Amino acid sequence: QVTLKESGPGILQPSQTLSLTCTFSGFSLSTYGMGVGWIRQPSGKGLEWLANIWWDDDKYYNPSLKNRLTISKDTSNNQAFLKITNVDTADTATYYCARLSLYSGPFAYWGQGTLVTVSS
Amino acid sequence: DIQMTQSPASLSASLEEIVTITCQASQDIGNWLAWYQQKPGKSPQLLIYGATSLADGVPSRFSGSRSGTQYSLKISRLQVEDIGIYYCQQASSATWTFGGGTKLELK
Numbered sequence: 001q002v003t004l005k006e007s008g009p010g011i012l013q014p015s016q017t018l019s020l021t022c023t024f025s026g027f028s029l030s031t032y033g034m035g036v037g038w039i040r041q042p043s044g045k046g047l048e049w050l051a052n053i054w055w056d057d058d059k060y061y062n063p064s065l066k067n068r069l070t071i072s073k074d075t076s077n078n079q080a081f082l083k084i085t086n087v088d089t090a091d092t093a094t095y096y097c098a099r100l101s102l103y104s105g106p107f108a109y110w111g112q113g114t115l116v117t118v119s120s
Numbered sequence: 121d122i123q124m125t126q127s128p129a130s131l132s133a134s135l136e137e138i139v140t141i142t143c144q145a146s147q148d149i150g151n152w153l154a155w156y157q158q159k160p161g162k163s164p165q166l167l168i169y170g171a172t173s174l175a176d177g178v179p180s181r182f183s184g185s186r187s188g189t190q191y192s193l194k195i196s197r198l199q200v201e202d203i204g205i206y207y208c209q210q211a212s213s214a215t216w217t218f219g220g221g222t223k224l225e226l227k
Contacts, residue, residue, distance in 0.1 A: 037216075047156075047164065047207055047218040060214045063121060096163060104176070105169030106154050106211045113163055 002026035004036075004111035006097050011117045018084040018116060022097030026109075029055055029075045035100030036080040037107060038071065040093040048093075052100060053080060087118045122146055122210050126219030132227045139195040141206050141222045148189060149212035155184060155193045159204040167206075168193060200226070 004024040012018060020038070027034050035054040041047050051071040052060045061069045070083040084091060094115050098107035123146040133139050143153065151171040156164040166175040168184035171191055181196040195202055203226055208219040 039218075046221045047158075047209075049209070049216040049218060052216070060216075063215055105166050105173075106209065106216070107156070107164070108166045108169070108175060110163035110165070 002099055002109040004097050004099060004109060006095055006111045006114040008095060008114045008116050010115070011119060012087060013120055014088045014118055015086055016118075018082075018087050018091065018118075020082045020084075020095055020097075020114065020116075022080040022082075022111060024078050024080070024097070024099065024111075027099060028078070029053075029073050029080065031055055033102035036073065037098050037100050038080075038082045039096045039098060039107070040091075041096070041113075042093040050095075051082060054100070089118050092116065092118045121215060122149060122213055122217055124208055124210055124217050124219040126208055126222055128222060129220065130223040130225070132225045133198050134227045135198055135200065137198045137227075139198050139202075139224065141193045141208075141224075143191045143193075143208035143219045145189040145191070145210055145212075149210045151186065152210055152212035153184070153186070153191045154209045154211060155182075156207045156209065157202075157204050158207065164207065198224075198226075 008020045037052040038050040053071045068085045073080045094113040096113045097111045099109040125144040153171045155168040158164040171186045172184045185192045206222045
């Protein structure tokens with residue numbers, strides 16, 4: 001059974017760095033074809049893809065945010081991470097992590113999401 | 121960047137009606153297209169991947185098709201539980217994009 005769960009600070013101030021953790025089970029990021037992606041959704045708005053990391057450590061970023069994003073993984077502990085630097089109120093959103101697979105669809109499994117609010 | 125233009129933005133339909141949502145890609149993405157359904161307060165759920173393949177556990181009334189760079193999601197007989205917001209997403213390039221979403225309501 002595949003599960004994912006996001007965790008984050010809840011609230012942070014403008015200009016700080018947002019650190020998010022995705023803890024998952026039911027698959028391994030050391031397995032060929034597997035990956036984890038991050039997606040966010042401001043309240044009442046659409047989905048925005050942020051970044052992907054694959055089993056071979058290939059990383060891809062949304063070009064509009066690329067300079068501020070860093071994705072990484074800890075294969076031993078079944079975790080993936082996303083950092084967003086220099087946040088502002090526009091980064092307020094629910095952040096999701098989701099499993100990637102070369103075989104069964106880009107985002108077949110999603111976490112429940114974690115709400116991040118940027119406020120002074 | 122590849123842009124995905126989804127239409128309509130909102131749609132009102134009756135139970136048992138056929139519903140079609142479309143997504144236009146700004147360039148060739150092959151079959152690298154997925155559809156998701158999102159219900160209020162919930163995470164999105166994968167419906168279709170590879171433009172036409174039904175994801176596990178998804179009812180067969182959902183189907184996907186492709187004509188060139190235009191992609192369609194069809195619900196053959198609308199049910200109450202199908203109400204929500206639908207998104208397309210391209211996974212062709214190294215960087216991925218979602219369509220703007222279609223809000224499906226009951227008439």
